[in-house]
Amino acid sequence: MSMNVDRDHILVEVEDIHITFGGLKALNGICMNINKGEILATIGPNGAGKTTLINAINGVCHPNPGRIVFEGKDLTNMRPHHVASLGIARTFQNVALFKGMSVLDNITMGRHSKIKSGFFSQGLYWGLGQKMEIEHREAVEIVIEWLEIQNIRETPTGALPYGLQKKVELGRALAAEPKLLLLDEPMAGMSLEEKEDIARFILDAREEFGTTICLIEHDMGVVMDVSNRIVVLEFGEKIAEGTPEEIRNNQRVINAYLGTDGH
Amino acid sequence: MEKVSGETIPKLLLKIAREQGEKVAIREKKRGIWQSYSWSEYLENVRKFALGLASLGLQRGDRLSVIGDNSPQGYWAQVATLCVGGVSVPLYQDAIEKELEYVIEHSGAQFIFAEDQEQVDKILALKEKVPTIETIIYVDPTGLRYYNQPYIKSFFRIQELGLEFEKNHPGYFEKEAEKGRPEDVALISYTSGTTAKPKGVVLTHENLLINAKLLSQVEGYRDSDRFMSYLPMAWIGDFFYSVIMSFQVGFTVNCPEAAWTTWSDTRQIGPTVVLSPPRIWESILTSIQLKMQDAVWIKRRMYKLFIDVAARVSNLQFEHQAIPIWLRTLHALGEVLVYGPLRDYMGMGKILYAYSVGAALGPEIYQYYRSIGVNLKQVYGLTETSAICTFQPDDEVKLNTVGIPVSGVGIKISEGGEVLVKSPGNFHGYYKNPQATAETLIDEWLHTGDSGILDKDGHLKIIDRVQDVSTLANGTTFAPQYIENKLKFSPYIKESVVFGQGMDHVTSMINIEIESVGNWAERKGLGYTSYADLSQKPQVYDLIYDEVRKVNVSLFAEEDLRDAQIRRYLILHKELDPDDAEITRMRKLRRGFIAQKYSDLIEGLYSDGDGVYLETKVTYEGGRTKNIKALLKICDVDSYTVGDDEKAASLKAKGNEHTRTQ
Known part of the structure; x- marks a missing residue:
């Protein structure tokens, strides 16, 4: 040792x-x-x-x-x-994404631990909720741009080929910085x-x-x-x-x- | 003839920024959001960058090259260069090192605008060999944080330098912009060159502006038009519309987020003006055909029914005949059910002007778009004529022509059948190549190298490149490109090369379209490992056999091409690629090179053998090369003759048997 x-x-x-x-x-x-x-x-x-x-x-x-x-x-x-x-972020051996959700939403999930605003301000898209949303969306977009997957931003991940799903998973992990x-x-x-x-x-x-x-x-x-x-x-x-x-x-x-x- | 008195590209920009400063000039999608810049912001960005270049020592006549995807910064850099008297030398973003080295060295560009790390790396690799490179300018800092060479600077840093420069040199920009004369060189555009090394076409401000002015008047563009700018910035057609025409008319230029989002971004913008080479029109059609194959049966049936209706209507229209009422009714129904949604799907729901330029578009493809209501028109132009010199007016669209000359342009046909052009847009010569200039520009007439005819209405019809028009041993003359375009109408065929000069019959080398053939194979349950493997499957040979057969039937229908039916073909195991110099960056075949490189295959096509063993060199984008070995099969096709219909079935069966035994 x-x-x-x-x-x-x-x-x-x-x-x-x-x-x-x-x-x-x-x-x-x-x-x-x-x-x-x-x-x-x-x-x-x-x-x-x-x-x-x-x-x-x-x-x-x-x-x-x-x-x-x-x-x-x-x-x-x-x-x-x-x-x-x-x-600490991770990806899984068998892809573990929300299949019905878009690539954007899946990657945004990666930032879950960083979202500070509460249920109501988020729901109303008001005050801190709005500010956070914009901030997190930008961080997610940086990851999307970096992984070169802009073209599938709105696609449900279930509809993507396996290789791209793996890439999205990597993106979700990276979004957590x-x-x-x-x-x-x-x-x-x-x-x-x-x-x-x-x-x-x-x-x-x-x-x-x-x-x-x-x-x-x-x-x-x-x-x-x-x-x-x-x-x-x-x-x-x-x-x-x-x-x-x-x-x-x-x-x-x-x-x-x-x-x-x-x- | 109209003159653009004293006008230059910078002066035009100043004028438009004064007249409609608040209106959107250019948009780019960035991180999922469309970012717009008004004309006054456009001018301000150009001004700061131009001053920055001046602070780095750019003198009148100095050259700046741009390499990268279409972006506002890419255009600003070029226009800024022109504003302080420089010359823009745009480069193809997918060019490999060797090509870049030639152009940068030949043009002597000191400033290189290289969009991102990928491009900066390419230029850095050249810097040792090409000492004239002084400054490398990037926009996207990703991956560049550890590049600390002092000559690599960010676009925005140069704009800051520009602002500092202005403090000591007030009014410098305006003075330099004012100094420019219409006869100053604006652009050295390196032609993709189907025959030899690229040649630098020298174009002045006047060359570029005069055609744009004339064309915008006859076509009636408005400042509310939207142009999608996604084709290489190095292509003259893009510069002509994204810069010159946009300044002339004041319309909006839109840059997609990335190369792979072009289609969805186009749908969001809904451009009204689109200019594309045939390759793009072919590939959109292929993707539609592919989607339809996967659609549910009712959609497939509906598509087929209404596309047939559209074709019949369009045929009658081209022949100026009356359309029966029942057909008109069906057509109106089709507009609601199929054509409208289809145009919308293609991102052409708002199209007013669509152009195909750069090479001949197959009449089948051309008619397809027109039949579903896309106002697609063929135009003719070369880099040497500052883009467009003939066009089809809206009420004079013909199937096989590229239209009439733009006013002020003279067209005549030489004794040898070559198209000659005399135009105010004609270039001033090839850069540092007086010999080529003397061969091309004779008494102000540009020898285009295209063979063509003028029809009775004064429409120009392009046949093929003069040196490519072929004659079979029995005297039948044919244009290889014409047959190739027929083949390419098939969704399964991406590229084809037709041979036959001096031979007994016509043969062809075919590239399959991996997407559609792959999809087809999947539905058939046919396994394959790679492009090369799929291309050599007997079943794929059968599939292509049917497609070649269809082309033969259509060639049979044209009396003078009856003997030019394809008798043998083979499927290539690799795609023709610009990196291997087999096609140009704008996807034109480089026949001479292909004939040389694949001489074994051509020999095989004209022998009795049923296969050829081949070793080819493949070049990767990074410049690495690799040898690929393959055994290519060759398949015979029976030609179609009178009363052959009943025989066709048995012939096909025989053909299948033939390929299967190989």
């Missing part, structure tokens, strides 16, 4: 977390850090616990024992909406062209908004290209951590992915 003395660089500390579902140990003593401003990829075979790790950071499930600290605050037993208000963005397989099921497109947005998001990104991805080409650091999980345990170059040459990782003669 790396002992990083200078803690200013660390955004998230995951300290020895264990998560079990019934008898299944999904995560078994994971320790890792996410540094500020980095793109960290989490890889591993199916069932390695990658999504559970993101769920734990996001507050969907709670480690026991173990601790997760975000900017000095203990997230361990926080509810997801509380976690979101601290500046998160400090940490958790992406659960943002490119699953996409064509090469769409993958390149999303990869560019991931890199740009860090550059443009300074967002720290933790992503799960199976496409090794993409992972090696976009990430600064990689964490490898297998059967709920961390088996390696390092730069793409180090991971590429790590024998345990090669074994986990390709199998060994003994198996």
